[in-house]
Amino acid sequence: KIIILDFGSQTTQLIGRRVRELDTYCEILPYNKFPEDDQNIKGVILSGSPFSVYDKDAFKADLGRIWGKYPILGICYGAQFMAYSNGGKVEPAGSREYGRAHLSSFSKENKLFRGIKENTQVWMSHGDTITSIPSNFKIIASTDEVKIAAYQVESENIWGVQFHPEVYHTEEGTQLLRNFVVEICGCKQDWSPSSFIETTVAQLREQLKDDKVILALSGGVDSSVAAVLLNKAIGKNLTCIFVDHGMLRKNEFENVMRDYEHLGLNVIGVNAHDKFFGELAGVTEPERKRKIIGKGFIDVFDEEARKIKDVKWLAQGTIYPDCIESLSITGTVIKSHHNVGGLPEKMNLKLCEPLRLLFKDEVRRVGRELGMMEHLITRHPFPGPGLAVRILGDITPEKVSILQNADDIFIRGLREWGLYDKVWQAGVVLLPVQSVGVMGDERTYERAVALRAVTSTDAMTADWAKLPYDFLAKISNEIINKVKGVNRVVYDISSKPPATIEWE
Numbered sequence: 330k331i332i333i334l335d336f337g338s339q340t341t342q343l344i345g346r347r348v349r350e351l352d353t354y355c356e357i358l359p360y361n362k363f364p365e366d367d368q369n370i371k372g373v374i375l376s377g378s379p380f381s382v383y384d385k386d387a388f389k390a391d392l393g394r395i396w397g398k399y400p401i402l403g404i405c406y407g408a409q410f411m412a413y414s415n416g417g418k419v420e421p422a423g424s425r426e427y428g429r430a431h432l433s434s435f436s437k438e439n440k441l442f443r444g445i446k447e448n449t450q451v452w453m454s455h456g457d458t459i460t461s462i463p464s465n466f467k468i469i470a471s472t473d474e475v476k477i478a479a480y481q482v483e484s485e486n487i488w489g490v491q492f493h494p495e496v497y498h499t500e501e502g503t504q505l506l507r508n509f510v511v512e513i514c515g516c517k518q519d520w521s522p523s524s525f526i527e528t529t530v531a532q533l534r535e536q537l538k539d540d541k542v543i544l545a546l547s548g549g550v551d552s553s554v555a556a557v558l559l560n561k562a563i564g565k566n567l568t569c570i571f572v573d574h575g576m577l578r579k580n581e582f583e584n585v586m587r588d589y590e591h592l593g594l595n596v597i598g599v600n601a602h603d604k605f606f607g608e609l610a611g612v613t614e615p616e617r618k619r620k621i622i623g624k625g626f627i628d629v630f631d632e633e634a635r636k637i638k639d640v641k642w643l644a645q646g647t648i649y650p651d652c653i654e655s656l657s658i659t660g661t662v663i664k665s666h667h668n669v670g671g672l673p674e675k676m677n678l679k680l681c682e683p684l685r686l687l688f689k690d691e692v693r694r695v696g697r698e699l700g701m702m703e704h705l706i707t708r709h710p711f712p713g714p715g716l717a718v719r720i721l722g723d724i725t726p727e728k729v730s731i732l733q734n735a736d737d738i739f740i741r742g743l744r745e746w747g748l749y750d751k752v753w754q755a756g757v758v759l760l761p762v763q764s765v766g767v768m769g770d771e772r773t774y775e776r777a778v779a780l781r782a783v784t785s786t787d788a789m790t791a792d793w794a795k796l797p798y799d800f801l802a803k804i805s806n807e808i809i810n811k812v813k814g815v816n817r818v819v820y821d822i823s824s825k826p827p828a829t830i831e832w833e
């Protein structure tokens with residue numbers, strides 16, 4: 330495997346994804362947490378960083394632990410840091426360099442550049458530049474602007490590149506990473522969904538033995554794949570609980586329950602509409618709504634789980650981006666928005682997270698390999714609190730029903746027009762606004778809804794989807810004609826940031 334040491338760059342995860350795309354297993358670790366005694370490490374990649382090497386607070390790794398022991402590839406800050414630590418010079422670049430550049434000269438015989446064409450486009454993003462390198466480093470590539478665009482340490486398997494091979498705009502970035510990972514480090518490219526399933530099932534059997542495990546299903550791809558994997562490993566010892574808080578999509582509960590049963594999962598479906606609608610009555614403040622739903626969910630889950638004797642484990646569909654310790658300038662932040670947060674402590678359960686090392690696209694590949702239905706695998710993300718965060722103002726069963734009908738028209742339309750898989754996520758928002766309209770000879774005074782559809786790769790940033798006007802016209806027409814109580818449809822054209830995907 331490859332270890333990627335993270336110095337806080339925004340593209341560190343992308344490096345991980347690119348290495349995985351080469352069917353090679355890798356782990357992203359904080360710059361100062363290189364593992365002790367791991368026989369499986371074949372090479373190390375050092376990421377970029379928001380810092381300058383000469384900043385007082387810059388992240389400094391102990392290179393002694395890896396230098397000469399493993400092949401190393403330093404990217405941007407990683408390259409600057411290796412040069413600087415060995416007596417080279419790094420200075421603010423005359424002009425900050427962002428965007429495309431071309432490798433106007435590079436040594437073609439160098440192993441790192443094997444198969445790369447002349448003048449290839451690379452992507453730069455740096456404020457500092459390496460102005461001199463130690464005498465045992467040799468320059469192996471330059472651009473018109475940057476003399477030291479790449480170097481190799483003589484007679485060592487150590488390289489530094491100033492540009493970013495992991496970003497898509499570096500045309501032959503994949504080839505360069507392949508040269509490093511496969512040719513130089515000797516990784517066998519044997520990481521595949523089926524090998525993952527085989528090893529994970531074996532590990533789960535070993536870890537869980539005859540223990541009982543519970544898992545909260547949400548209908549989403551992560552928890553579903555985790556459940557099917559666990560079912561394969563421990564069968565009847567896994568009990569899944571699917572809570573219907575009343576704010577799921579139209580017919581979602583029934584459809585998903587049917588899918589789960591078809592997959593052979595042992596699922597308990599709980600209808601808790603009354604509890605949630607009761608507790609939410611009259612509540613308008615978004616965070617209050619979330620808290621009520623979060624706590625209600627835990628209560629229901631806890632109550633159901635206690636009916637099963639001797640449960641020892643709580644399984645979750647946590648995936649890699651949720652667990653990577655992302656280094657930020659303000660300290661270590663671990664992102665976590667699990668809807669069952671607080672449960673393991675409350676119920677005294679151990680946590681089992683079989684997908685914690687996978688990226689989303691890998692979870693999907695594993696799901697396919699497990700024979701799951703395509704519509705379960707490609708389903709859009711859907712927030713835990715459901716339609717509650719898409720009804721602005723207080724929540725009533727009547728509003729949920731209006732929203733479910735409008736949402737159903739939008740989502741079915743996206744599927745019919747072949748647009749569903751082109752957007753990351755889509756839904757309808759019920760606005761606390763009424764406006765005047767005219768239907769036939771009648772004046773109407775009814776609700777407005779907003780359509781929301783975004784493109785994204787990880788939900789951290791998103792852009793509004795450029796859906797065809799004809800499609801929007803058809804959906805608007807259909808919603809206004811068929812959904813009683815709605816006489817106006819608008820389209821949300823905000824990106825994230827500064828807006829968010831959900832309205833609440």
Ligand code: XMP
Nearest residue numbers: 666710711712713714754788825829830831
């Ligand atoms: P925002 O609105 O923050 O959403 O741009 C980013 C992604 O997260 C989803 N989301 C949630 N998912 N529980 C969840 O499981 C939540 O409380 C929650 N809030 C937002 C949202 O749908 C989008 O995919």
